[in-house]
Amino acid sequence: MMITENAELHRAQRAFRGVLDAFAHPGTVCTxxxxxxSPVRPAALDSALEAVVRLFVDQAVTFSVVDAEPDATAAYLTGETHAMRFPVREADFVVVPARADAQLAAEAVLEACRGTLVAPEKGATVLxxxxxxxxxxxAAAGGEPALHVVEVRGPGVADVNRFAVDRVEWARARAERRDExxxxxxxxxxxLEGNLVAVPRSSQVTLSGDASALGATEAADRVAAASEPCLAGEVR
Structure with a gap:
């Protein structure tokens, strides 16, 4: 039992260092x-995403799961972390499984709490x-699913950092928010393999060769209220 606990602790420590490295170098792929x-892990929650969620989510914070069928994943995370499940706009952390479609992923980013000028730390983190x-x-090598190149600029980036990812609706939704x-x-x-990229709120994001792709999305019309400042835990 002690060996298993030590192995899990060391695994978490290595993952934590990986996430710290990712935030220190925005737009750089870390691992x-x-x-x-785990035999009880829901199918929607892959092992890499769970590793990241466990680093952030515990009984001191709130979370939300955005998926077509979120209840099983939410129940599992509540049982494992003792964190409370909240609506997206009120949650400290928003978990979006890889299987969630483009519309759900965009809405998750659009609805996530931005914090306020007085308390910007209340802004949510989308996992x-x-x-x-x-x-x-x-990206040029092809393969499935197709990859899109994303460019990141800002603090922690000397000039521009680039990475390739299969989904970019999060970038379009992020631009639509127009957060200051x-x-x-x-x-x-x-x-799914544990490759990870962090995009802090201070970063500027564009799609390589297609800046216009960061325009409005259909999801924005359905969640217009997301443009209003909110605090985690605030009831609307």
């Missing part, structure tokens, strides 16, 4: 060790699963 196999996340060179720093949301992308 974390995936969570151990988003994806199928493929890699260095930008792999220090308000905004943090976004952590993690694929």
């Amino acid at each position: 974390i060790e995936r969570a151990a196999d 988003m699963g994806c199928a493929r996340l890699s260095a930008p060179e792999e 720093f220090p308000c905004g949301v943090e976004i952590v992308l993690v694929d």
Whole structure:
């Protein structure tokens, strides 16, 4: 039992260092060790995303799961972390499984709490699963699903950092929010293999060769209220 507990502790420590490295170098692909196999883990929650969620979510914070069928994942995370499940707009952390479709992923980013000028730290962190996340060179190599190159600029970036990812609706939704720093949301992308990229609220994000793709999305019309400042735990 002690050996198992020590192994899990060391796994979490390595994952934590990986996430710290990702936030220190926005837009750079880092790697974390995936969570151990579990027979009770819901199918929607892959082991890499669970490893990231466990680093952030505990009984002191709130979370939300955005998925077509979120209840099983939410119940599992509540049981494992003792955190309380809240609506997206009120949650400290928003978990988006890799299987969630583009519309749900966009709405998760659009609805996430941005904090306020007085309390910007109340802005949510979106933990988003994806199928493929890699260095930008792999985008030209093809493969399925197709990859899009994302460019990140701002604090922690000397000039521009680039990475390739299969889903970009989060970037379009992030641009649609039009948050003004220090308000905004943090976004952590993690694929099924444990490759991870952090996009802090202070970063500027564009799609390589297609800046216009960061325009409005259909989801924005359905969640217009997301543009209003909110505090985690605030009841609307």
